[in-house]
Amino acid sequence: MDVVPASVAAPPRSAPPGAERRPYACSLARESARPLVRDPLRAPETLHPSLWLAHQLGRTGSDAVATGFARLDAELPGGGWPRRALAELLLPHAGVGEIRLLTPALIAAQRAGRLVMFFDPPAALAAAALAGLGLDVEELLIVETRARVVPGSDSLWALEQALKSGHVGAVVAWLPPRLRADRLRRLQLAAHQHDGPAFAMREAAVAGRPTASPLRLGLQAGGADRLQVRVLKRRGPPLEAPLSLELPTVLSAVARRRSGSASERAAALHAATFVDFA
Amino acid sequence: MLWVALHFPLLSLESFAATLLADASEADAEPAIALVDEHRISAANAAAQTQGVKPGLKRATALALAPRLTLGQADPTRDAEAMLTLAHAALAFTPQVSLQPACEPGAAADTVLLEVQASLRYFGGIDRLLQRLQQAILPFGHAVRIATAATAQGAAVLARVAPPPHCLNLASTRQALAAAPVWLLGPGREHWEALQGMGLRQIGDLLGLPRAGLARRFGETLLVDIDAAFGRRPDPREAIVPPRLFESRLELFARADSTEQVLHGASILLARLVAWLAAQHAFVRRFRLLMHHETRWQQGDRTPQATSLEIALAEPSRDSEHLLVLLRERLAQVQLPAPTLEIALQAEDIVKRAAPNSELFSTRQSENEGLTRLIERLQARLGADQVQRLAGVEDHRPERASRGQRADARGRPARASQRGGGRARGTDSRAAMGGSSAATVSCASHPVWLHPVAEPLAERRSRPLLDGRPLSLLSGPERIEAGWWDAELAERDYFIAEAADGALVWIYRARLPLSAGDESGWFLHGRFG
Numbered sequence: 072m073d074v075v076p077a078s079v080a081a082p083p084r085s086a087p088p089g090a091e092r093r094p095y096a097c098s099l100a101r102e103s104a105r106p107l108v109r110d111p112l113r114a115p116e117t118l119h120p121s122l123w124l125a126h127q128l129g130r131t132g133s134d135a136v137a138t139g140f141a142r143l144d145a146e147l148p149g150g151g152w153p154r155r156a157l158a159e160l161l162l163p164h165a166g167v168g169e170i171r172l173l174t175p176a177l178i179a180a181q182r183a184g185r186l187v188m189f190f191d192p193p194a195a196l197a198a199a200a201l202a203g204l205g206l207d208v209e210e211l212l213i214v215e216t217r218a219r220v221v222p223g224s225d226s227l228w229a230l231e232q233a234l235k236s237g238h239v240g241a242v243v244a245w246l247p248p249r250l251r252a253d254r255l256r257r258l259q260l261a262a263h264q265h266d267g268p269a270f271a272m273r274e275a276a277v278a279g280r281p282t283a284s285p286l287r288l289g290l291q292a293g294g295a296d297r298l299q300v301r302v303l304k305r306r307g308p309p310l311e312a313p314l315s316l317e318l319p320t321v322l323s324a325v326a327r328r329r330s331g332s333a334s335e336r337a338a339a340l341h342a343a344t345f346v347d348f349a
Numbered sequence: 350m351l352w353v354a355l356h357f358p359l360l361s362l363e364s365f366a367a368t369l370l371a372d373a374s375e376a377d378a379e380p381a382i383a384l385v386d387e388h389r390i391s392a393a394n395a396a397a398q399t400q401g402v403k404p405g406l407k408r409a410t411a412l413a414l415a416p417r418l419t420l421g422q423a424d425p426t427r428d429a430e431a432m433l434t435l436a437h438a439a440l441a442f443t444p445q446v447s448l449q450p451a452c453e454p455g456a457a458a459d460t461v462l463l464e465v466q467a468s469l470r471y472f473g474g475i476d477r478l479l480q481r482l483q484q485a486i487l488p489f490g491h492a493v494r495i496a497t498a499a500t501a502q503g504a505a506v507l508a509r510v511a512p513p514p515h516c517l518n519l520a521s522t523r524q525a526l527a528a529a530p531v532w533l534l535g536p537g538r539e540h541w542e543a544l545q546g547m548g549l550r551q552i553g554d555l556l557g558l559p560r561a562g563l564a565r566r567f568g569e570t571l572l573v574d575i576d577a578a579f580g581r582r583p584d585p586r587e588a589i590v591p592p593r594l595f596e597s598r599l600e601l602f603a604r605a606d607s608t609e610q611v612l613h614g615a616s617i618l619l620a621r622l623v624a625w626l627a628a629q630h631a632f633v634r635r636f637r638l639l640m641h642h643e644t645r646w647q648q649g650d651r652t653p654q655a656t657s658l659e660i661a662l663a664e665p666s667r668d669s670e671h672l673l674v675l676l677r678e679r680l681a682q683v684q685l686p687a688p689t690l691e692i693a694l695q696a697e698d699i700v701k702r703a704a705p706n707s708e709l710f711s712t713r714q715s716e717n718e719g720l721t722r723l724i725e726r727l728q729a730r731l732g733a734d735q736v737q738r739l740a741g742v743e744d745h746r747p748e749r750a751s752r753g754q755r756a757d758a759r760g761r762p763a764r765a766s767q768r769g770g771g772r773a774r775g776t777d778s779r780a781a782m783g784g785s786s787a788a789t790v791s792c793a794s795h796p797v798w799l800h801p802v803a804e805p806l807a808e809r810r811s812r813p814l815l816d817g818r819p820l821s822l823l824s825g826p827e828r829i830e831a832g833w834w835d836a837e838l839a840e841r842d843y844f845i846a847e848a849a850d851g852a853l854v855w856i857y858r859a860r861l862p863l864s865a866g867d868e869s870g871w872f873l874h875g876r877f878g
Contacts, residue, residue, distance in 0.1 A: 166876025167852050170797045184713065186720060194798040197875070198741040198751030201797060208739040212756055214727060215735045229727050238719040292851035295823060321794055321853055321877050322824050322845060 129285075129306025136268045139175025140316050147286070148306040152176050152268040157234075157259050159287040161303070163275045165193040165245075167290050168298040171318040174204045176268050177241050181210045185240025185267065188212045190230050193245050204319065217247070227254055234261040234269060242269040248276075256283040278303055289313075296320045351469070351517065352501045353479070354449070355435065355461040355486070356494045356508035362392050363491050364431035365421040367617050368602045381415050386423035421602065428457035430597060431489070434621040436461050436589055438485045440628035442478060443468045447586040449505040460505050462586060475517065485627075488620045488669070498522040501584050502577040506533045506552075519580050526578055527553030534574045540567045552578075591628045595636075597621045598693035604643055605689040608680040611640060615680075616673055618694035623669045629701065632665030636696035638676065642687035653686055660729075663757065664721045665700040671722055678729035724756055745831040746839045747799055747874065794824070794845065796855045796875035803872035806856065813856055813871035818849035820856065830860065843874070853877040 116122045123129045128148045135149035144150045152158055162169055177187050187210060189196070198208045216229045230244050242265065246255075250273070262269050271284070278289055286305055293299035296318050302310040357363075366382055381397035383390050390411050393402045400415040412418060432448060439446045445464035451457060465478060472478040479495060486493060496513035498504035499522040507514055507522075510529050516522040529552050532541045544567075549555055555563065555575060564572050576582035597618050605611045615638055626633055638658040660675055708715055728736050737753035744750050806813040806820075813820045825844030832838045840860035848854055855875035 163850070164852075164876075166796070166798050166854065166878050167850075168878065170878035185716075192798075194876070195748075195801050196739060196751065197747060197795060197797055197799050198739040200795045201739070202741065203795070204797070208741065208751075211739060212724070213737045213739065213753060214731070215737070216731055229731060232726060233723060236719055236723045238716050238723055292848070292853075294851040295847050295853055297851070321796075323794075 123306065126308050128308075136176045136179060138172070140172075142314055143300060143316060146302055146305075146310055146314060152270075153286055154267055155263050155265060156285050157255075157262040157269045157271050159271050159273055159282055159284045159304075161273050161275045161278055161287065161289045163291060167292040168296075168318045169272065169290055170201075171204065172290070172298055172300075172316070173243060173270060174206060174319070177243070178205050180240030180267055181207050183240060186210055186212060186238075187241045187243070188214060188233055188239050190214050190233070190242070190244035191217055191247075227258065231258060231261045234258065234265040237264045237266055239265065239267065241267045243272065244270070245272045248274050252281070252283070259283045295322055350464060350499060350501075351466040351475070352498055352504040353463045353465050353482070354496045354498070354501075354504035354508035354513075355439065355463070355482075356496070356505075356513070357432075357435065357459050357461075357491045358494065358509075359392070359394070359492050360431060360459045361423060361428045361457065362394050364427055365424075365602070366394070367431075367490065368421075368599060368614065369419070381418045383411060383418055383420055384423040385420050391423045425457045427600070428459075430621075431491075432458055432461070433589075434597075434624050435486055435489060435491070437591055437621070437628040438489070438624040439463050439482065440589075440591060441485060441624075441630075442472070442482060445586070445588050447501075447588055449501075460508060462501050462504060464501070464586075475515075485624075488623075498525070500578055500580045501586055502574060503579070506578055509533050523579055527551060527556065531555065534571060534578070540571070543567075591625055595622055595625045595696040596693065598691060600691045601689065606685070608683055608685060611685070611689050611692060612673075612677055612680055614692050615676055615694065616669075618692065619669050619672050619676065622694055622696055623667050623672070625696075626667040626699065629699075630704065631699040631701045632667050633662065633672075633696050633699050634665045635659065635661045635698040636672075636694060638680075639693040639695065640685070640689040641691040641693070642685070643690050644687075656683065656685065656689075658683060663725050663728075664718065665702075671725075674726060675729045678726065681730075728756075745829050746837070747795060747829070748801070749832075749837075794827070796853075797878040798876040800874055800876075803857070803874045806871040806873050808871060813846070815846075815848050815854065815873065820846040820848055820854065822846045823853075828860065829857075845877075 116124050116127070121129075128146075134154050135147065135151035136154060137151040138144055138147065147153075160169060160172075180187055187206070189211065192213060196213065201208050201211070214229055214233075230242070233239050233242055255271075258271070275289065278287075282304060284304070287303040289301040289303050291299040291301070291313075293313075293315050298316045298318050299313045300316055301313040361384060362382060365384060369380075369382075379394070379396045381394065381400055381402065383393040383397045383402050385391065385408050388408050390402060390404050390406045390408065392404060393411075397411075397415060397418055400418075402411045402415050402418060406414075408420065412420070436446050436448060439461050443463050443465050445467075447462050448458040449460035449462050451459060463482075465475070468478060469475060472481060475497065479497075483493070483495070494508050494511075494513045496504050496508035496510070497515040497517065498507050499516065499519040503516075503522045503526055506529060507516070507525055510525075510533065514521075514525045516525050531544050531549055531552050531554070532538045534552065544550075549558075552575065555571075560572060573582065577584040599614050599618055601610075601614050603610075605614070618638075622633065622636065636659075638660070640656045640658070642653065642655060644654070658676075658679055660672075660679060662675070666672065705718075724736055734755055736756045738756045739751050740754050742750055742752050806815060807817075808814065809819065822844045823846060826842035827844075828840075828842050830840045841857040842860055843855060843857045846854050846856050853876070854873055855877065856871050856873050858871050859869055
């Protein structure tokens with residue numbers, strides 16, 4: 072009997088704060104047994120799952136969706152893309168590797184038998200390329216909302232309906248530029264009903280402005296088949312250095328080596344050598 | 350035999366009030382409404398009666414008493430249509446539904462009779478059945494009195510007694526009938542004075558009298574009615590059959606200038622449609638709303654006579670709320686060329702099937718249904734072509750290799766059930782998918798984003814520039830040469846290039862730069878997302 076209390080004795084105060092937390096009721100029960108062990112007022116982050124210390128990552132529970140990139144998972148609260156919240160991704164332009172970044176989460180939604188919806192993609196999508204990434208194009212719906220007369224409102228109406236319905240597995244929306252903050256907040260509220268990841272793609276210029284979204288990432292191409300992710304906002308301490316993620320490769324190994332040495336540009340391919348004998 | 354009678358005492362008033370627009374009724378608590386037939390008031394609602402308007406008054410007198418009285422023309426066809434809808438709603442409970450003809454000639458029927466003996470077990474007893482019956486007729490907003498009796502005629506008579514009794518066997522039916530006032534019998538009404546003078550107030554008083562004398566004084570029909578009500582004489586009723594095609598029209602009291610006002614009338618018609626569908630256990634797949642416009646005075650006015658709005662559903666439905674949402678989204682886009690006077694709803698494309706199970710918790714099926722509705726709603730507002738599904742096309746030219754198809758929400762549940770049906774089959778299809786992706790392995794080096802029109806790139810010393818900065822070619826060429834069979838011949842060498850910021854782009858140049866004419870030079874065709 073002696074061993075048990077010794078083993079459950081709380082870690083010393085200086086224990087790493089990211090260590091496992093116990094539920095409140097549990098720690099209270101222990102306290103009645105050993106009054107000096109852990110005071111909820113001194114460790115307020117144990118009171119409620121949405122409380123955390125400024126140097127910790129927030130805990131959203133276990134319902135985050137793994138991103139498929141271990142380094143990114145480690146830096147996101149809950150270890151993945153948030154559910155029931157809109158994650159903002161800021162892109163300088165389409166085609167920096169954003170689809171390859173999201174693909175693992177979208178595939179996971181499709182594997183669960185749910186639908187993926189794209190709202191207002193900025194260019195035409197190639198079905199074969201999406202299938203090559205592992206997505207099932209049959210389970211992907213593309214909604215074009217900007218063909219109608221009223222520019223901003225309809226796009227958000229459709230997106231809001233999709234988020235509110237709660238029947239869509241994952242949502243990726245390319246939002247119109249210069250979107251008002253209250254509209255975004257409205258979408259954020261609608262996303263509470265949406266049991267799955269939701270991504271809003273926005274222009275990079277909004278990085279300086281505040282956002283209602285709990286997660287905001289800045290994406291940038293970081294060389295061939297690499298993506299630089301800056302965590303601009305998260306529930307946790309700010310992350311200074313950008314993460315460099317290795318994306319699923321487009322290039323062959325030879326071409327990648329060529330890209331690696333592309334800094335001197337001397338070894339870059341000359342098109343003329345291939346074209347002229349045609 | 351167990352008969353249920355639904356008596357609607359204020360049917361004609363209420364069916365007129367329904368055509369009034371909602372905003373008119375919001376002005377004051379309850380507007381005074383009366384119906385006029387041949388310059389005399391034929392019916393008045395409670396608000397009008399407190400102001401002294403009574404049936405039988407002249408129109409001018411009534412208007413002098415209540416200046417803000419809303420007067421409507423009594424219309425037996427409108428009443429008959431409302432009645433038919435109620436009968437359709439009742440058909441969901443038993444196939445034996447008939448209308449009790451009105452006592453006075455010329456007046457519309459106001460009582461529906463249902464024979465429910467055979468349905469009792471299914472609905473779990475008469476109490477539950479009556480409860481559900483009341484819920485079914487609730488959307489029409491009519492005041493109703495419900496009586497139960499062992500005979501059809503008896504139920505029709507007892508439904509007019511206040512409060513209506515519920516008699517489950519013949520003995521109690523006879524007992525309740527004997528205590529009912531004698532004028533409730535149709536032929537008794539015209540002889541009411543004489544009967545009262547003889548001290549015959551209740552139906553029971555007539556029973557002891559010699560039959561021959563009664564027949565001679567008050568007519569044979571009085572005896573026939575009494576015998577039918579007391580179950581001493583067969584009383585066959587003809588069950589109504591819902592029409593094969595649904596068509597219902599509604600004349601709006603005030604002309605509707607906006608689609609919002611049309612929607613109010615359309616919601617009444619939709620409730621009728623849903624009742625008709627429920628009567629034959631069917632679901633509608635396509636229906637049409639016709640709006641008849643006011644004809645203009647001017648010569649040569651090209652205003653169309655009517656606007657037609659066709660609504661097709663991906664998944665057949667009879668949920669009035671969902672149908673109304675779809676109709677609202679479609680109506681919001683319509684610009685009415687002229688004020689609408691009358692609307693009509695038609696439906697012929699229906700599907701007969703069993704009612705869906707309702708579940709407490711969300712399941713795969715309910716999620717699919719919700720998804721179908723979401724897609725329908727988006728399509729109703731944005732246009733059907735704006736919600737698309739990608740499909741691969743067997744073509745080497747990248748701009749033709751995928752095509753957006755109008756999303757068909759109906760295809761989904763079948764696929765889902767197939768997937769749930771057997772794991773072995775699911776893995777088979779996955780393996781087949783893997784096989785096909787292995788066959789088209791080269792597509793992994795094709796970009797996700799395609800520019801709809803290839804963008805010409807500037808060139809410096811035969812190197813392509815993007816945004817003024819040189820691109821470095823990393824991989825290629827990949828030659829795509831196809832389309833000689835149609836006019837869009839493509840002979841291109843594609844390269845994967847790295848832009849200055851590190852993003853990968855897909856560029857091409859014509860295979861024969863010299864012969865290509867204005868097609869020479871570099872083009873940006875896609876980006877690797």
